[in-house]
Amino acid sequence: MAAGSVSAGRWTNKERVLIFSSRGISYRTRHLMQDLRTLMPHAKPDTKMDRKDKLFVINEVCEMKNCNKCVYFEAKKKQDLYMWVSNVPQGPSAKFLVQNVHTLAELKMSGNCLKGSRPLLSFDLAFDREPHYRLLKELFIQTFSTPRYHPRSQPFIDHIFTFTIADQRIWFRNYQIIEEDGSLVEIGPRFVLSLVKIFQGSFGGATLYENPSYRSPNEQRRFLRMTTAARFKDKQVMKEVQQLQKGRELQTMPEDPTHDVFDTPVPEKVPRIELAPPDPPAPPRHRNRPFKRQRVRRRK
Amino acid sequence: MKCEWCRCWPEPRGAAVRGPPGKGFRCDEVGSMARGGVSDSDSLSDSDSDLSDSELQEAYSKGLLKPGLNVIEEAEKHYINNVMGLKQCFEDFKKNLNWVERLDVTNGPADDIIAKAEGRCLGQETSDIDPGDDFQREMCFYQQAQATALEALPRLHQQKIATKRPSDYFAEMAKSDQQMQKVREKMISKQTSLEKSEKAKQLRALRKYGKKVQVEVIQKRQKEKKAMMTAVKKYQKGLSDKLDFLDGDKTFLKANKESGGSVQQKKRINAKRKYKNEKFGFGGRKKSSKWNTRESHDDVSSFKAKIAHSKSNHFGKGGKKNANKRPGKRNRQKMKNRSRK
Numbered sequence: 001m002a003a004g005s006v007s008a009g010r011w012t013n014k015e016r017v018l019i020f021s022s023r024g025i026s027y028r029t030r031h032l033m034q035d036l037r038t039l040m041p042h043a044k045p046d047t048k049m050d051r052k053d054k055l056f057v058i059n060e061v062c063e064m065k066n067c068n069k070c071v072y073f074e075a076k077k078k079q080d081l082y083m084w085v086s087n088v089p090q091g092p093s094a095k096f097l098v099q100n101v102h103t104l105a106e107l108k109m110s111g112n113c114l115k116g117s118r119p120l121l122s123f124d125l126a127f128d129r130e131p132h133y134r135l136l137k138e139l140f141i142q143t144f145s146t147p148r149y150h151p152r153s154q155p156f157i158d159h160i161f162t163f164t165i166a167d168q169r170i171w172f173r174n175y176q177i178i179e180e181d182g183s184l185v186e187i188g189p190r191f192v193l194s195l196v197k198i199f200q201g202s203f204g205g206a207t208l209y210e211n212p213s214y215r216s217p218n219e220q221r222r223f224l225r226m227t228t229a230a231r232f233k234d235k236q237v238m239k240e241v242q243q244l245q246k247g248r249e250l251q252t253m254p255e256d257p258t259h260d261v262f263d264t265p266v267p268e269k270v271p272r273i274e275l276a277p278p279d280p281p282a283p284p285r286h287r288n289r290p291f292k293r294q295r296v297r298r299r300k
Numbered sequence: 301m302k303c304e305w306c307r308c309w310p311e312p313r314g315a316a317v318r319g320p321p322g323k324g325f326r327c328d329e330v331g332s333m334a335r336g337g338v339s340d341s342d343s344l345s346d347s348d349s350d351l352s353d354s355e356l357q358e359a360y361s362k363g364l365l366k367p368g369l370n371v372i373e374e375a376e377k378h379y380i381n382n383v384m385g386l387k388q389c390f391e392d393f394k395k396n397l398n399w400v401e402r403l404d405v406t407n408g409p410a411d412d413i414i415a416k417a418e419g420r421c422l423g424q425e426t427s428d429i430d431p432g433d434d435f436q437r438e439m440c441f442y443q444q445a446q447a448t449a450l451e452a453l454p455r456l457h458q459q460k461i462a463t464k465r466p467s468d469y470f471a472e473m474a475k476s477d478q479q480m481q482k483v484r485e486k487m488i489s490k491q492t493s494l495e496k497s498e499k500a501k502q503l504r505a506l507r508k509y510g511k512k513v514q515v516e517v518i519q520k521r522q523k524e525k526k527a528m529m530t531a532v533k534k535y536q537k538g539l540s541d542k543l544d545f546l547d548g549d550k551t552f553l554k555a556n557k558e559s560g561g562s563v564q565q566k567k568r569i570n571a572k573r574k575y576k577n578e579k580f581g582f583g584g585r586k587k588s589s590k591w592n593t594r595e596s597h598d599d600v601s602s603f604k605a606k607i608a609h610s611k612s613n614h615f616g617k618g619g620k621k622n623a624n625k626r627p628g629k630r631n632r633q634k635m636k637n638r639s640r641k
Contacts, residue, residue, distance in 0.1 A: 013401050027389050047379045074511060092389050104475060107486045114465065115472040121404040122448035128406060131386040136396050148401050157403070157456060157463045162445045167431035175445045180453055182410070182446040187474065194324060208386050212379040297339070 005186065008155070013147035018062050018088075021073035029073055029081050031103040035189045036071065038104070039174070040144065041116035041152035043071075055084075055115035055203040062088040069143045070202075072100075080217045084203065091201040092208065094136060096170070096193035104188045111176030111185035117154040117173075118146040119161045121195055126165040132198055132209040133165065159187060168213040169194045239246065400459060405452050409443035 019037050021029065025048075037043045044065055049058070051074075062070050069087045072084040081101070084091030102109070121144060127137040144161055146153050170193040175184040196216075198209040290298070359365045429440050456463050473480075531545035579602075580591050627635070 002555065013397060041541050042436075047493075067437070084624055085391060092393060105479065105526050107483050110483045111488065112475045112480055115474045116404060120448055121402070122445050123404060124444065125405040125406060125408045131383050133392065135390045135393070137404075137406075138390060141402050142395060145402050145404065146389070146632060156465045156469075158465060159462070160445045160448055162441050162448070164439060164441050164444055166429045166440070167433075170443060173441050173445070175442070177449050177453075179464070180449075182449045184442060185447055200385060206385070206391060207380050209381045210379040210381070261350070 011147060011149040011151065014144060015042055015069060015141055015145075015147050016067040017043045017069040017071055018046055018065055018067040019071045021048055022027055022051045022075055023048045023052070023071060023210070024027055024078050025075040025081070026078060028101050028103065029075060031105060032101050032189055032191065034071055034296050038115060039113075039119070040146060042150050054133075058084075058086075059088055060204050071143065072203075083130075086202045087139065087142070092135060092139065092198055093202045093205075094139060095177045095196040096192060097214070098191050099197060100190070100192045102188055102190045105120075106188060109176075109186045109188035109190075111187035112161075113159040113176050113187055114154040114156060116146070116150075116152050117159065118148070118157050119144065119159050120157060120177075121145055122160050122162040124164045127163070135198065135208075136170075136195070152258040160184070163221055167236045169209075203233045399455075400461070403452065406450040407444065407447045407451060409440050410447035410450065 017040060019033055019040070021033055025033075025284050037045055044067055046061065046065065049061070049072075058070060058072060061066070069090050070084070070086045070088050072086070074084065076082065076083040081098040083096045083098045084093060085096070089210045106280075121141055123137055127133045140163060157178050160175045160177065162171075162175065164171045164173075171190075172193065173190050174187045176187045177183075180184055194214055195209075195213050197211070197228050201207045356365065360367075429437050432438055453463055475483075528545065531540075534540045535543065535545070628631075
């Protein structure tokens with residue numbers, strides 16, 4: 001398997017990446033992690049880390065495993081996935097929010113590549129424009145490129161990792177090279193990274209860069225809730241305003257002198273005072289008047 | 301202080317906190333919305349804000365507060381962008397490796413051959429991508445990868461590094477064979493479903509046309525039959541002596557316009573006609589010929605035991621399928637009594 005790679009040269013670029021995650025990750029994240037481990041032969045797995053431990057513990061873990069890079073997946077609230085990419089002893093490190101994860105197992109991605117073959121890394125031109133992107137580019141190159149003559153690597157180069165910047169996010173794609181003329185098929189996985197912060201040290205240290213266009217998922221959810229709540233609250237406010245207006249005293253209008261211009265005088269009625277009790281009502285003339293049939297019979 | 305709307309605790313962010321006494325503090329996102337919708341006079345939050353009167357008095361005496369209506373200003377959030385730090389870090393961090401070790405290429409998207417041929421202006425930057433437009437975005441990524449491949453592969457060939465896997469090199473792939481089988485099956489199923497739907501559409505169209513043709517043919521046949529019957533009746537009644545209408549099948553049909561399909565129908569009619577003619581002979585005059593005679597009754601040549609004794613409906617009239625399936629009244633009663641006991 002590795003016949004071509006080992007015998008031809010010596011492995012000098014000793015890069016080892018530790019890829020692991022915290023507890024509470026979803027199945028998609030787990031598969032993504034496994035996919036990355038498959039694609040990167042210079043990667044080492046590790047057990048899940050308890051989230052109670054502080055992040056600088058990771059540095060010690062990496063040291064124990066003799067790794068000098070780390071990709072750490074952190075899941076918060078079982079919903080949000082953050083990815084840390086770090087150069088372990090001295091730094092720098094970067095934290096990203098990962099979205100739109102599609103794994104290798106998706107049936108729409110029909111490409112395939114050798115397990116452990118070296119990738120070509122393709123970066124967007126925008127990576128050279130800003131200093132923070134340049135730093136990120138260097139970090140990605142050192143982390144994701146498979147060292148030459150690595151014992152588990154394959155000698156052929158048949159896939160490309162693309163990192164593109166669009167919409168202030170970094171989009172990752174993995175394509176298989178079918179023909180030398182440039183026809184490609186996507187292998188997967190694919191994800192989108194939103195940069196949160198770049199730190200000077202590994203998993204800590206001074207903040208070198210903070211992304212102004214980053215919005216934490218909590219903020220986003222809150223914003224959505226606020227907009228729905230604000231509509232309801234506006235209605236309530238209107239109701240209370242109406243209540244207040246009801247309670248207010250009615251405005252008294254000034255007296256209108258022309259109010260009773262058209263009143264016609266009515267003669268006053270003399271009140272009749274009865275001194276004697278009224279007469280009893282006359283008894284009814286016909287009590288129990290019989291029905292017509294009987295009346296007719298009687299008449300006959 | 302606590303936001304009156306959403307009960308969050310946004311930082312005052314450095315600015316000196318000012319505010320009118322009766323009004324509660326609202327955090328920026330909500331405050332701007334709320335201020336637009338609700339007028340100041342209808343403030344709900346007459347409840348005590350965290351700014352007590354005594355504190356305000358102190359601030360006023362110190363000169364921090366000025367008379368008049370004070371509105372809380374939010375300080376601008378400063379995002380850290382330590383350019384020097386970044387550059388320094390980059391210098392410390394970067395490794396000067398050969399390109400062969402890194403295999404990285406930075407480039408824009410590859411030129412679209414079609415667009416070039418059409419002479420459309422190119423120079424589509426990645427900043428122009430509308431991330432909502434999925435197709436355009438993916439095409440942009442694809443083109444970027446293509447450009448990389450076109451640039452890097454010749455370079456690798458120059459350095460005598462093999463890029464293409466030879467056909468006899470078998471090694472473990474990133475996706476197992478099972479997975480690739482599933483992928484292939486999915487693609488095939490998609491294709492077949494597409495073809496099926498296409499076929500169904502065509503069939504539907506054909507059926508419509510076929511129905512039209514069928515109606516025409518039936519009408520033609522009916523017309524012919526009517527003409528034939530009148531001719532036969534005429535002969536039987538003795539109005540005409542000639543039996544021309546019998547041979548005149550061809551003349552009859554030729555008189556009407558022949559279409560391509562009628563040739564086949566003519567043959568079919570002739571075969572059936574032939575059989576019946578053989579069995580019963582030519583009609584002739586009705587009164588003089590008998591067709592339920594002793595000879596015809598005793599003639600059992602057309603009896604086929606296999607067909608007569610078979611219980612399937614295939615040879616028969618195509619009778620009701622359910623004819624034998626339901627037991628008769630007596631049997632049903634029997635079954636009922638049996639089950640009741």
